[in-house]
Amino acid sequence: MKAWQNFIKGIVRENPVLVLLLGTCPTLAVTTSVSNAFGMGAAATAVLLGSNVAISAMRKIIPDKVRIPSYIVIIAAFVTVVEMIMHAFVPAIYDALGVFLSLIVVNCIILGRAEMYASKNSVGASAVDALGMGVGFTLALLAMSSIREVFGAGSWMGIEIPFLTNYTVPILKEAPGGFFVFGCLIALVNKFGKSKPKKEFSCAGCPSAALCKGNCGGSGEEREA
C-alpha cells in the first residue's frame, strides 16, 4: 500500500512537470507530436529508473562533497546507454528528438530526484519513486503534445482526424504555441487541481540550490514549506 502511494504521488500530487515545474525545456521542445513526447517520456523514465537505483545503492559510498558531480557522471552513463539503444531500435524518434535526448543529462527532474529522494532512501523505494515520476512526466508530455498535435496539425499519433485537418492552428506547433499551451495547462491545474503548482519557479527542485543558497536571484525566498 505504501509503495502504491509512493508511485501514485509522482503522477498526481507531485507531478514533476505540472506541479513541481521541473524539466521545462524538454516539455516545451519535444511536445510538437505525440510520438516524440512518448519517446522522450520513455527515455527519461528509463534513465531515471537506472540512475535512481544506482545512486541509491551507492548513497553510502559517495562522499557528500562530490555528490553532484558523481550523480552527473552516473546519469550521463545511463543517458549514453539509452541514446545508443534508441539509435539502434527507433532511429526515427532518435532523429526527431535530436539534441534533447543527450540533454536528459541536465534534466532537472533526474538530478532533482537523485538529490531529493535517491540519496536518502532505499533502493526499492527509489525505484518506485523513479517509476512514478517517470510515468508522471510521460503523462504530462502526452497531455501537452495531444493538445498541440490535435489542434496544431489535426492529427494524433500521426493519424489524421478528418474534420480538424481543415481547421488547424499551425502556431501551436511552433515555439510560441509551446509556451502558451504550457501556461494554460498550469493555469488549469491551478484552477481544478487539489495540489497547487508553485507560485514561482523555486529553488526546491534545483540541484544547484546547495551551491548558490538562493543567491542566484531565483525565488529562494518564496520557497514553500
Place this chain on the structure above:
Amino acid sequence: MKELAYIIFTSILVNNYVLTKFLGICPFLGVSKKLGQATGMGIAVTFVMLLANSATWPINNFILVPFELEYLQTIVFILVIAALVQLVEIILKKYIPALHASLGIYLPLITTNCAVLGVVKNNISDGYGFLESSASALGCGLGFLLAMVLFAGVRERIETSNPPKSFQGVPITLVSAAIVSLSFYGFAGVIDSLFA
C-alpha cells in the same frame, strides 16, 4: 568573415536558443525577475558558452574522433564543462574578486544549464570548424542575454498587472513568454535578406 557574422546574427535573432529552441528555459524563467540579475546571468552564460566551446572542440576533434569514441561525447562534455566552471570560479575568486562578486553566484548554476551543453553538441553535429563554432557559441550567448534582458522588462510590467487568479504567477509568465517568442518570428526574413 561574412559567414561568421551570418552565424552570429542568425543565432542571436532567428535561432534564439531560449525563444525558438527551448534551451535554458529554467534560468530564463527563474532569474529574469530583476534586470540586474538577468544581465549578470546572461553575461555569465555567454562567457561559459565561449569557454566550454573552446575546450570541447579540440577534445572532440583531436581525441574523441581519431579514437572513434564519439559515443562518449555526452559524458566527456558534461564533465569538462563542470570542471571548467569550477575552475573559472576559483580563479575569479582569487584574482578578480569584484567580478566574482557580481558573476560568481551564477556560475555553479550554469553547469546544469542545458543551453551550454546544447550549443556544444549542436556545433559538433553541424560540423563547424573552430572559428565557426566559437561564433555560434558567442551568438547563442548574446541571444540568451538579449532574451533575458527583454523578458526582465516584460516581467516588471507583469508584476503590477492583475491577471485572473488561476493565471497568476507561472502561467501568466509563460503566456507572456509566448508573445515575446512570437515577436522573434519577425526576424526570420530580416537576416536572409541582409546577407543575401
